[in-house]
Every structure is written in structure tokens, then in C-alpha cells.
Amino acid sequence: MPLLELDQVTKRFGEVTIVEDLSLAVEAGDALGIVGPNGAGKTSLFGVISGDLFPDRGEVRFAGRPVTWVDAAVRCRLGVGRTYQVPRPFESMTVFENLLVAVQQGAGERGQASYTRASSILERTGLGHEANRPAGRLGLMPRKRLELARALASRPRLLLLDEVAGGLTDPEMAQLVEVVESVRADGLAVIWIEHVVRALTSTVDRLICLAGGSIIGDGRPDEVLSSAAVREVFLGTEATAESLAESGATREGSGRS
Ligand SMILES: Nc1ncnc2c1ncn2[C@@H]1O[C@H](COP(=O)(O)OP(=O)(O)OP(=O)(O)O)[C@@H](O)[C@H]1O
Ligand SMILES: [Mg+2]
Structure with missing residues (x-):
């Protein structure tokens, strides 16, 4: 049984669909990275997982238990920990x-x-x-x-990290990656949203690219970053050069041995 399951989740703000019919399963101990352009719905997806937002459709299950309508404080007690993009x-x-x-x-x-x-x-x-x-x-x-x-x-049993690496120097980033690695070694599942793609590729086994509220790439980081659909959405964004030059796309494997 996966630790976290999203089943056909849709989230709208007014008329605008932010997350669309999205399904996802994360196992205990998994490390999943999420990339995607600004406004792709990444933080909103965390909201649906953490209980800060309730979806319009679909179901969220944590440790086998439906939590779609369970509020954030209770989910925190159940083991969903998150950081906020703007620290709180x-x-x-x-x-x-x-x-x-x-x-x-x-x-x-x-x-x-x-x-x-x-x-x-x-x-x-x-x-x-x-x-x-x-x-x-x-x-x-x-x-x-x-x-x-x-x-x-x-x-937490599941740790959600929302852009914790932005603005850090290389040594600071290395320290941060070390902390995340040590968290993984404890058996926690981690989902990490980050624009700094190289922080992710050295840490995660699986990368998802979100665009327009949908998953347009899901797999090994190098595979996802080199796919045509993902390159297309990153074209002209700040992540492009970095993701393509420094990701596993230019190396053999995902960077983990
Ligand atoms: N509370 C809200 N009410 C209305 N619209 C919202 C709300 N929160 C987010 N949005 C909109 O939903 C869309 C997705 O936002 P979200 O913050 O999930 O994107 P993101 O992928 O995390 O972007 P970024 O990379 O800039 O952090 C954006 O267009 C945003 O303006
Ligand atoms: Mg965000």
C-alpha cells in the first residue's frame, strides 16, 4: 500500500483549474522531485496533500486512510510535514x-x-x-x-519541501542536500519542489514535471529532463540552461549510484 495516493484530484480557484485530474502514488522511503514552470500548480498540489486546500474532485489517501477532507493540523499529526515556499x-x-x-x-x-x-x-x-x-x-x-x-x-512520515534551496550558495546547497539525504536514510518519504534542478537530481530517484496542473513527465530525472515535452515547457525559463546542462540529461544515470 502506497504511503500517499492521489486519485484523480482536481483543484480549481474560481473558474481556473489549477490541478487537473492528477493521480500519484508515493511509497514509504521514496524521494520524488517536482519541477515545473511558475504557476504550474506545484504549491497548490502540496496544499491538497497537506490539507491546506481541499480538492474539488478526487481523493487523497495517506497510509491507506482517506484524508481528502481532513484538516492540515490532523494530517500533520498523521505524519504529513511540509515547508512553505514563504517561510512561516x-x-x-x-x-x-x-x-x-x-x-x-x-x-x-x-x-x-x-x-x-x-x-x-x-x-x-x-x-x-x-x-x-x-x-x-x-x-x-x-x-x-x-x-x-x-x-x-x-x-513526519512524508516530508514536503517547497523550494527550500532557492538563493543558496553551493556550499549551503550541499549542506541542505546532506540533511535531506539523512532524512531519507531514516526511511521518510520526501517530495521536493525545486527550481534549482541540480539540487533535486542529486537527491531524488524520480522526477515529475508539472505544467498546467497536469503531469507531463514522470520517471528517472535524466529521462524526464531530456524529454521533448519537458524541454518545451522549460524553453525560455530560467531553469532551462541549468536543467539541461547540469541534469542527468547530460550524464549517465540519475546521479545516484
Ligand atoms: N489561493 C489562491 N486563489 C486563487 N488563485 C491561486 C491561489 N493560489 C494559487 N493560485 C493560482 O494558481 C496557480 C498555481 O499556483 P501555484 O502556487 O500552485 O503554482 P506553483 O507551480 O507553485 O508556482 P511557483 O513556481 O511560482 O511557486 C497560479 O496561477 C496562482 O496564481
Ligand atoms: Mg510554488
Whole structure:
């Protein structure tokens, strides 16, 4: 039984169809990347998975259980953790307090165990030295790390990452990829939306390209990025040069050995 199943999901905003008749299955331990042009419906798809949005048609199942109409807080407790494209920390609380809330509310832990877990996630995501800084005063990289840390704190079985790598330097990106790799090693499933294609291709086994709310490519990253349909939608976008030059499209295999 897949961990996550979307069955013919359609999401509209008013008259506009944002996600159209989309079906998808993700197994425990899978790492799936999602690329697609701006406005393709990627973040909206995460909304439908996380419970921030309810679809107009179709069904969402998590761990075998229908969750289509289950709200986000409950899905979080069931094991769906997500980051937001625009980070959403509690600005006036410190980094550590933000994590503590996520551990206590998201994972339902209390007392000393919650402090221990928050500390361990701080270290794991490289935020140890920022622990006492108010989240509202963090720079871009630590804000993204905190977003990831908060999602991890809720003890997810499925981690949804929405553009956590944009604007990072190469060494920062390498650190981020390392954290995601370590998360995978724990057996979590990861779905990672990213415009920075090379961050994805070194991490995921499967890549989906979304355009106009539909899946137009699904398979090994190198195969997807070299397909005519995918090249077509990326033509003229910032991802083009990078995706085609640095992706598995120019290498043998998907970059994982
Ligand atoms: N709450 C909303 N109400 C109305 N329209 C929305 C809403 N959220 C998103 N949209 C529209 O839905 C479309 C898909 O948006 P979405 O954010 O899912 O795209 P995306 O693929 O994540 O894009 P990006 O790469 O820019 O993050 C866009 O046209 C957007 O303007
Ligand atoms: Mg988006």
C-alpha cells in the first residue's frame, strides 16, 4: 500500500483549474522531485496533500486512510510535514521556541523529551548557533533551515519541501542536500519542489514535471529532463540552461549510484 495516493484530484480557484485530474502514488522511503514552470500548480498540489486546500474532485489517501477532507493540523499529526515556499515561523519566538512548538504540537511530545528532540533537530539542521535568535531576525538561509527543521520536528512520515534551496550558495546547497539525504536514510518519504534542478537530481530517484496542473513527465530525472515535452515547457525559463546542462540529461544515470 502506497504511503500517499492521489486519485484523480482536481483543484480549481474560481473558474481556473489549477490541478487537473492528477493521480500519484508515493511509497514509504521514496524521494520524488517536482519541477515545473511558475504557476504550474506545484504549491497548490502540496496544499491538497497537506490539507491546506481541499480538492474539488478526487481523493487523497495517506497510509491507506482517506484524508481528502481532513484538516492540515490532523494530517500533520498523521505524519504529513511540509515547508512553505514563504517561510512561516513565529517571528517573535526564538528558533528553539519555534522548534519546541513544532515538536509539542506536531509530534505530540511533552516535557524533557520534547526539549531533547528540539535540540537534536537544531543540530541536525545546522541551527545550533541560532537557537536563541528571534526567528524574525534570521537571514534567508537560516530561515529556510528553520522551515525544514520545523517540518522535521513534527515527526513526519512524508516530508514536503517547497523550494527550500532557492538563493543558496553551493556550499549551503550541499549542506541542505546532506540533511535531506539523512532524512531519507531514516526511511521518510520526501517530495521536493525545486527550481534549482541540480539540487533535486542529486537527491531524488524520480522526477515529475508539472505544467498546467497536469503531469507531463514522470520517471528517472535524466529521462524526464531530456524529454521533448519537458524541454518545451522549460524553453525560455530560467531553469532551462541549468536543467539541461547540469541534469542527468547530460550524464549517465540519475546521479545516484
Ligand atoms: N489561493 C489562491 N486563489 C486563487 N488563485 C491561486 C491561489 N493560489 C494559487 N493560485 C493560482 O494558481 C496557480 C498555481 O499556483 P501555484 O502556487 O500552485 O503554482 P506553483 O507551480 O507553485 O508556482 P511557483 O513556481 O511560482 O511557486 C497560479 O496561477 C496562482 O496564481
Ligand atoms: Mg510554488
